[in-house]
Amino acid sequence: MSLEDNLRYDISRLGLPTDFDIDLRDYSKTYNGRYDPNRELVILYTKNRLRMKISYHRLLKACVHETIHHYQWKHDEKFVRIKGTMHNQEFKALEKKYLNRLNWRCEGESLFAV
Numbered sequence: 001m002s003l004e005d006n007l008r009y010d011i012s013r014l015g016l017p018t019d020f021d022i023d024l025r026d027y028s029k030t031y032n033g034r035y036d037p038n039r040e041l042v043i044l045y046t047k048n049r050l051r052m053k054i055s056y057h058r059l060l061k062a063c064v065h066e067t068i069h070h071y072q073w074k075h076d077e078k079f080v081r082i083k084g085t086m087h088n089q090e091f092k093a094l095e096k097k098y099l100n101r102l103n104w105r106c107e108g109e110s111l112f113a114v
């Protein structure tokens with residue numbers, strides 16, 4: 001499985017939607033990841049500021065974070081974007097809920113079991 005397929009698989013196992021595109025990029029000084037609602041695109045950076053490859057579980061955590069942005073934009077009818085507020089209370093609650101579902105166990109290629 002490619003890295004992208006692995007992320008997608010793990011995101012779906014968490015019970016989150018996977019109807020977005022993933023763009024795996026090299027590195028960013030500022031971001032772990034970003035979400036572009038116009039293109040329904042999750043952008044993830046695979047290297048840190050020192051340009052060292054980040055671990056799969058950190059990448060997956062960043063992917064969960066960006067997927068929740070996608071979820072709020074595209075799947076939550078009640079979601080209202082407040083200018084200047086990227087992460088509302090519901091975002092924080094959702095992120096906590098899904099990150100808590102990760103159980104960091106090494107299972108071959110996949111680093112957790114839901």
Ligand SMILES: [Zn+2]
Binds near residue numbers: 065069086087
């Ligand atoms: Zn965010």
